[in-house]
Amino acid sequence: MKNTFPLATKIGILGGGQLGRMFIENALRYDVEIHILDPSSNAPCAHLTAYFVQGDFKDYETVYKFGQTVDVISIEIEHVNTQALFDLEKEGKLVIPSALAIQTIKDKGLQKQFYEDYEIPSSRFRFVENKAALKEHIAFLPAFQKARKDGYDGKGVTFLKTAADFEQGFDVPSILEKAVDINKELSVLVARDQEGNTEVYPVVELVFDPVYNLVDYLIAPAQISEKEVEIAKKLALRVADSLHSPGLFAIEMFLTKEGEILVNETAPRAHNSGHHTIEASISSQFDNQLRILLGLPLGSTKSYKAAAMINIVGSEGHSGKVSYEGIQEVSALENVYIHLYGKEETKPGRKMGHVSVIGANFEDVLEKIAVVKEKLKAVSR
């Protein structure tokens, strides 16, 4: 084991959104320099480091040059130029997760193939080249059409119940994913270090907002049987190990009405389903991401008995400069932690922040979730 520090002082992160912001927050405890690449001068990270570089993380030259200025490169979004990362790796630069892992995951088609190759249970799927090709798959419905690239937070996903819905389908290379009857949506975070050691966080249960198709709130640990916990954790580890890459991975799963657990999607980075770990776990997802980059031992994923996380999204009917209602009331609650992402503008459904709640039991936590959801609003001024 290496015995001195710093091992890598310059960390480059592709993407400067809220995940980067929370990564920086934790990283300030270590003697490291955080470099951020993001196209927007208003990104949540833009003012948080003197090493902010405005530029497009999808552009080969930009990523390649940015990578050369740092010791280790990581991501907070997977839609980045992987060719530049492959080339940086060839030159010996540390890229975490690996360029191959990012490439596999950022294309939802390759991601589904990966599950198939490694015999990881996942819902059945088909490739479709464009909108016209949808009609070859009428017998496969109901299904979700997912654009292979650039989808996130419900964008690039549409539900096709019958052939009548084809009109609203996407005209881009996509996959069709067989709809399954879902009992619960789960997520498991796995931290995998450079030597292949892993730590798994408690399984969480995600409750989705039906309008925005993004996480409304989560509770941790998930209220499922011990056997289901065991299966979910094993499955998550199988995904992380099969990617053969160090990194932090969020594996989202469906617990079907038949009691089967299927992998839905994997994120090769910190994830919304792990925000509660900042307060609920000894070492948060962001802390473990940093430990992996620095070659430090993984942090403990032991967690509070009961925790929850509520997303604060822009209220319906409000667009423009944001202000927050209910901050006073919610700040006064014990064991309730507000996180605002520093976004200037709100719009309906935009993730503006989140609130974490920890407690000794679920009644207490659920009560606080209800208060937060009722009081705290992101509105326009």
Next chain:
Amino acid sequence: MKNTFPLATKIGILGGGQLGRMFIENALRYDVEIHILDPSSNAPCAHLTAYFVQGDFKDYETVYKFGQTVDVISIEIEHVNTQALFDLEKEGKLVIPSALAIQTIKDKGLQKQFYEDYEIPSSRFRFVENKAALKEHIAFLPAFQKARKDGYDGKGVTFLKTAADFEQGFDVPSILEKAVDINKELSVLVARDQEGNTEVYPVVELVFDPVYNLVDYLIAPAQISEKEVEIAKKLALRVADSLHSPGLFAIEMFLTKEGEILVNETAPRAHNSGHHTIEASISSQFDNQLRILLGLPLGSTKSYKAAAMINIVGSEGHSGKVSYEGIQEVSALENVYIHLYGKEETKPGRKMGHVSVIGANFEDVLEKIAVVKEKLKAVSR
């Protein structure tokens, strides 16, 4: 109660050392802009915000102009230009703590007079104008000579046992403080909001390094009687209330061998004796400082059953670019949190970072303190 947010988006902090760094770390969770003024381009905060201003916080013009660019001004060091703060207050700018509170505390003579005026028990003292005047106080020995201004971390303090020690006395306006027989050194943090509401943290017990005269480690809560806890907390509240200012205050005390509790010194800001609150308390000292600035309700000061904080100071015989030994081993310990301050250069006794430990009982915590003290070293490369 005001119901919308942000209330104050631009926060100016005088000083950019480790306290500012930890303040920023917490402040990233809120939608605020942190502006930092520090004379050094290498300050621990220098690269952590795009709003870093290099300049002298002791200079009237610099502080005055800096203050005009922000909504609320606070400090992480008390040795600042208070005249500029008085003038900014006159113009309606929010200054927390108040210019008067800072002025009272930054001059150790005025601070001692303040204790006298408010009948706050403190060791006896005398004013001395210069080194030559020391000889008028031979009968007052043994005593500590403390320079009235600019002292910190043991600097500007010297012990005068007999007249033979006068040669090493300071030739600046000072106070002589009667030496007392100390059983334990204690500290109590008080958060006082803009409306005068207060929250008090558990009393902590400080163990000093005899060479560097700064905190070696602390344990929280202090191992003293319930009655002593009550007296210490009341005394701390009396100090904070008597300053008639919002802010975070650290009140350091002596528990004498006779069982008396005397106020030693007050810091009108976050303090080394509160670093453990980041992990050990629901709301840390930095979170409460921010809440006070923003006009939010005070956060809960409820804390873990047992906590400790160990300062990492530069090792004897090492000066120059820093590296850290033992980070791997200490990172592997559960419930042990390393904080490095990002200082480039180490020198013997310089505060380079700290480690917090939390636990269910003191045996566990004390064991980890021993490991940290043995393993973790700040050395030169």
